[in-house]
Amino acid sequence: MREFLERFSEINPRIIYLVMACALIIPVLQPIGLPIVVDEETTKPVFDWIENSKPGEIVFFDVSYGGGSNAELSPQLEAWFYHCMQKGLKAVGVAQWETGAMIAGDLLKKVAAAAEADGYSAEYGVDWVFIGYKSMIWREMREDLWKTCGNTDFYGNNFEDLPLMQKVRQWTAETSKAFIIFEAGSPGVGTYLVNWADCDIYVGCVAVNVAGNQSILRSRQIKGLLAGLGGAAQYEKLLGRPGDATSLMDAQGLGHAVIIVLIVLGNISYILKKKNG
Numbered sequence: 435m436r437e438f439l440e441r442f443s444e445i446n447p448r449i450i451y452l453v454m455a456c457a458l459i460i461p462v463l464q465p466i467g468l469p470i471v472v473d474e475e476t477t478k479p480v481f482d483w484i485e486n487s488k489p490g491e492i493v494f495f496d497v498s499y500g501g502g503s504n505a506e507l508s509p510q511l512e513a514w515f516y517h518c519m520q521k522g523l524k525a526v527g528v529a530q531w532e533t534g535a536m537i538a539g540d541l542l543k544k545v546a547a548a549a550e551a552d553g554y555s556a557e558y559g560v561d562w563v564f565i566g567y568k569s570m571i572w573r574e575m576r577e578d579l580w581k582t583c584g585n586t587d588f589y590g591n592n593f594e595d596l597p598l599m600q601k602v603r604q605w606t607a608e609t610s611k612a613f614i615i616f617e618a619g620s621p622g623v624g625t626y627l628v629n630w631a632d633c634d635i636y637v638g639c640v641a642v643n644v645a646g647n648q649s650i651l652r653s654r655q656i657k658g659l660l661a662g663l664g665g666a667a668q669y670e671k672l673l674g675r676p677g678d679a680t681s682l683m684d685a686q687g688l689g690h691a692v693i694i695v696l697i698v699l700g701n702i703s704y705i706l707k708k709k710n711g
Contacts, residue, residue, distance in 0.1 A: 441703070443700060443703040443704060443707065450696065453692060454689065454692055454693075457685070457688045457689050457691075457692045458685045458688070458689050459685075460685075460688075461681060461684035461685040461687075461688050462681050462682065462684075462685050465676065465680060465681045465684050466684050466688070467684070468683065468684050468687045468688070470664075470667050470668055470671045470680070470683065471668075472668045472671060472672060473661070473665075473668060475651075476651065476658060476659040476660070476661055476665065477658070477659075477660055477661070477665050477668040477669055477672070478658075478672070479636070479657055479658030480514070480614065480636050480638075480657075480658035480659070480660055480669065481517070481669060481672045481673070482658075483612055483634070483636060483657070483658065484514070484517045484518060484521055484523065485517075485521065487521060487523055489521065489522030489523065490522065490523070490524065491523050491524065491610075492523070492524045492525075492526060492598075492601065492602060492609060492610045493518060493523050493524070493525050493526070493610055493612060493613060493614075494525075494526050494527070494528070494605060494610050494613035494614075495511075495514070495515070495525060495526075495527045495528075495613060495614050495615070495616070496527070496528050496529060496530060496534075496613070496614070496615040496616065496617070496626075497511065497527060497528075497529045497531070497534035497535060497537065497538040497616055498529060498530040498531045498534050498615060498616065498617040498618065498619075498621060498622050499531060499533070499534050499537070499616060499617060499618035499619075499640070500531060500533035500534065500537075500618065501533060501537070502618070503618035503640045504537060505663065505682070506640045506641065506662050506663045506666070507616045507617075507618065507638060507639075507640060507666075508537065508541055508678075509663065509666035509667075509670070509677060509678045509679035509682075510616055510638040510660045510665060510666040510669065510679075511538065511541065511542075511616050511638070512541060512544075512545050512666075512677060512678075513666055513669040513670050513673055513675070513677060513679070514614065514638070514660075514669065515542060515545050515546075515562075516545050516548065516549055516673070516675065517669075517673055518562075519545070519546065519549035519554045519555070519556040519561060519562070520549065520552075520554050520673075522554075522555065522561075524561060524562065524598055524601075525561070525562040525563075526562070526563050526564075526565065526598065526599075526602055526610075527542070527562070527563070527564040527565060527566070528565045528566065528567075528568070528575075528583075529565075529566050529567040530567070530572075530617075530621045530622070530625060531567065531618075531621075532567040534567070534616075535564075535566035535567035535588055538564060538566075539564065539566065539588055539589070542562070542564055543558075546558065546561075546562065559591065559595070559596040559597055559598060559599075560597050560598055561598070562598070563587055563596055563598050563599055563602075564587060564588045564589070565583050565587050565588060566587065566588025567588075568582070568583050568584065570582050570583065572625050572629060573629045575604070575605040576604055576605055576606050576629070576630075577604065578603070578604065579602060579603060579604055579605050580593050580599070580603060587599075605630075606632075607630075607632045607633050610633070611633055611634060612633060612634035612635075612636065612657070613626075613630070613633060613634075613635065613636070614635075614636040614637065614638060615635070615636075615637055615638070616637075616638040616639075616660075617637065617638070617639055617643070618639070618640045618643070619643070622639075622643075623635065623637050623639075623647070623650070623656065627650070627655055627656075631655075634657045635655070635656045635657065636656060636657055636658045636659070636660075637651075637656050637658070637659050637660070638659075638660035638665065638666075639659065639660070639661065639662070640662055641661065641662030641663070641664075644659070644661045644662060647659055647661075663679055663682055663683060663686070664683060666678075666679035667679040667680050667682075667683040
């Protein structure tokens, strides 16, 4: 063992890369169930909002991120949207980012199909509508949502043909008292802090934006926060439906453990070699 430790610093780097690759790939293929601790101040309020809402209530969501943030924010959107369908809520989505609309367009259909397969109602036009990206002045949606969005959704349907949209002529606190934005930068939550301050705002953000959003969470400008991939995994745990975020957090945790072990072994090797001159 001593000889192994002394020679550890000379190990072929390709072996290190192979060990790390296994640590990252295996948990994705077969989750190992590392413990996930739910944050009571950030994730839990978002879950409780949907859990305590009454069936038939209308909730809005905004998909404002691109492909670079897909791995963190799409699992958040998937878990949250499935929860809405499970609780019988009516969800209406928009996007400040055109890339976000493209990502969500397919993802929402996939989640709706999964919810229906599990026995929940998730019919498009009745239980949910995705308006998508529109080149518009966002505040005008408070006055006339239909006109501002051109009377059409992301998939080209006319609002007249969508039963849910008959209840959504305006986006005000009377229509929906709370909504969530999944954001990766600007434009993002600032649009709503300015124009929808009378509604309860929730945020799902990438990890690098957590520090900035924590300050507006503490000031109660937003009511809850899903923080990066960890927030998505926590939501999946509360939902009792492990998904991509849970698997990826397993991979991340195991990868960190491997790095710590390598650092410890490397330092031991260095100390032993130094003592031996």
